[in-house]
Amino acid sequence: MSIFVAPLQAAPYQHLFPMPTVAFHTLGCKLNFAETSAIGRQFLDAGFVKTPFDGPADVYVINTCSVTENANRKCRNIIRQAQRHNPQGYMIVVGCYAQLKPQEIAEIPGVDLVLGAGDKFRIMELAGDFQKQTHACVHNSQIGEVQEYVPAWSYGDRTRAFLKVQDGCDYKCAFCTIPLARGRSRSADLAEILAQARQLAAQGIREIVLTGVNIGDYGKGIEADLSFLDVVQALDAVEGIERFRISSIEPNLLTDEIIDLVAASQRFMPHFHIPLQSGNDEILGKMRRRYRRDLYADRVARIKARMPHACIGVDVIVGFPGESDAHFEDSYQFLTDLDISYLHVFTYSERDNTAALSMPDSVPLQIRNQRSKRLRMLSGKKRRVFYEQFTGETRPVLFEGKDEAGQMHGFTDNYIKVVTPYQPGRVNTIEACQLAHVNAQGLMELAPMAVV
Ligand code: SF4
Numbered sequence: 001m002s003i004f005v006a007p008l009q010a011a012p013y014q015h016l017f018p019m020p021t022v023a024f025h026t027l028g029c030k031l032n033f034a035e036t037s038a039i040g041r042q043f044l045d046a047g048f049v050k051t052p053f054d055g056p057a058d059v060y061v062i063n064t065c066s067v068t069e070n071a072n073r074k075c076r077n078i079i080r081q082a083q084r085h086n087p088q089g090y091m092i093v094v095g096c097y098a099q100l101k102p103q104e105i106a107e108i109p110g111v112d113l114v115l116g117a118g119d120k121f122r123i124m125e126l127a128g129d130f131q132k133q134t135h136a137c138v139h140n141s142q143i144g145e146v147q148e149y150v151p152a153w154s155y156g157d158r159t160r161a162f163l164k165v166q167d168g169c170d171y172k173c174a175f176c177t178i179p180l181a182r183g184r185s186r187s188a189d190l191a192e193i194l195a196q197a198r199q200l201a202a203q204g205i206r207e208i209v210l211t212g213v214n215i216g217d218y219g220k221g222i223e224a225d226l227s228f229l230d231v232v233q234a235l236d237a238v239e240g241i242e243r244f245r246i247s248s249i250e251p252n253l254l255t256d257e258i259i260d261l262v263a264a265s266q267r268f269m270p271h272f273h274i275p276l277q278s279g280n281d282e283i284l285g286k287m288r289r290r291y292r293r294d295l296y297a298d299r300v301a302r303i304k305a306r307m308p309h310a311c312i313g314v315d316v317i318v319g320f321p322g323e324s325d326a327h328f329e330d331s332y333q334f335l336t337d338l339d340i341s342y343l344h345v346f347t348y349s350e351r352d353n354t355a356a357l358s359m360p361d362s363v364p365l366q367i368r369n370q371r372s373k374r375l376r377m378l379s380g381k382k383r384r385v386f387y388e389q390f391t392g393e394t395r396p397v398l399f400e401g402k403d404e405a406g407q408m409h410g411f412t413d414n415y416i417k418v419v420t421p422y423q424p425g426r427v428n429t430i431e432a433c434q435l436a437h438v439n440a441q442g443l444m445e446l447a448p449m450a451v452v
């Protein structure tokens with residue numbers, strides 16, 4: 001797959017800004033971060049200099065998400081922020097929201113170019129000479145026609161790299177707009193994934209997070225007869241990367257073989273993020289999920305039997321149409337009893353063109369929010385109980401950057417977030433550290449003289 005890159009010599013905008021600057025803002029998931037990074041490399045190859053988003057830039061690129069309820073409001077706010085820094089900045093909006101609501105975005109004052117899923121990687125070609133427009137120009141191919149797979153990986157933005165291995169989704173979950181925003185399930189070439197992993201290793205990356213929309217569905221759209229297990233097996237043999245993580249995998253696609261391979265691997269970390277969405281079978285059926293809760297409980301039990309120290313994160317949606325108090329309490333009890341480490345709680349919101357939109361028995365907003373609050377509290381308790389199991393133990397920590405409080409943070413192999421006073425020399429190192437105690441913020445503090 002070749003990506004269009006404007007040749008530096010012939011760049012049509014060089015007369016406009018001889019030292020052109022570009023700033024990026026990403027909303028949403030790890031896949032979006034990987035893709036923003038891939039778009040960023042096109043700009044760098046064309047002679048642009050990357051600059052922070054909260055300052056003046058010649059070009060602003062905003063990569064949007066379709067999951068967020070307030071995509072429009074967020075998008076407007078971010079555009080307004082950028083305009084304050086440079087009212088003449090050329091404004092490009094790409095990504096899932098741009099695919100789903102291109103006209104809505106085009107009408108936001110200041111937007112010059114809107115690119116949907118199939119067009120965002122043609123950004124240099126479609127932006128032309130980056131001249132400010134009176135009316136935004138929109139390119140968004142019909143999503144059914146988008147067959148192309150464009151590789152992407154993040155590098156340089158953070159300690160961990162996100163490597164895209166799959167895109168799109170063929171499932172039809174009743175609440176979800178992602179298949180409409182990203183199209184059919186399609187996969188990266190395995191040789192290309194391995195080459196990208198080796199390249200990231202050569203650039204000093206210690207940890208790669210495998211990302212996609214439905215990565216367990218890997219294998220669609222390529223000629224070779226391969227599954228996600230083959231990807232895990234092949235990456236496990238790549239020298240130079242100490243850590244791999246699987247960002248998120250559907251429970252029905254998380255096979256015994258994948259769990260066993262991770263359990264036996266030195267490189268794949270004992271950490272799984274598995275969407276559940278509801279712990280009540282009737283609601284799972286209405287959501288059109290492809291499993292029931294027994295299968296989910298079985299996956300958790302197998303992981304814990306093979307890796308008692310494994311971290312397991314769970315996505316849950318509250319307030320789906322028809323979710324009665326009894327359904328919610330049933331789901332809450334199921335989650336309480338499950339040996340998991342944290343929850344990501346989403347409050348259901350109505351989305352255009354989804355099956356759920358026409359379902360009866362909408363849950364009042366106030367009740368959705370109450371349920372969300374209860375699950376977030378349950379998540380806090382679960383995380384603390386999980387962390388406290390490991391106090392006093394020594395585990396490997398990959399140190400990342402400075403956080404807002406001026407502390408440095410990092411993650412253990414099993415995804416315990418640790419904090420310690422900032423020492424620049426420790427960034428991007430993996431050290432065996434003794435875990436001391438869980439602080440008031442719910443983060444793990446390291447023992448004094450923590451380096452063993
Ligand atoms: S598996 Fe379901 S929730 Fe996930 S992207 Fe596909 S349709 Fe959406």
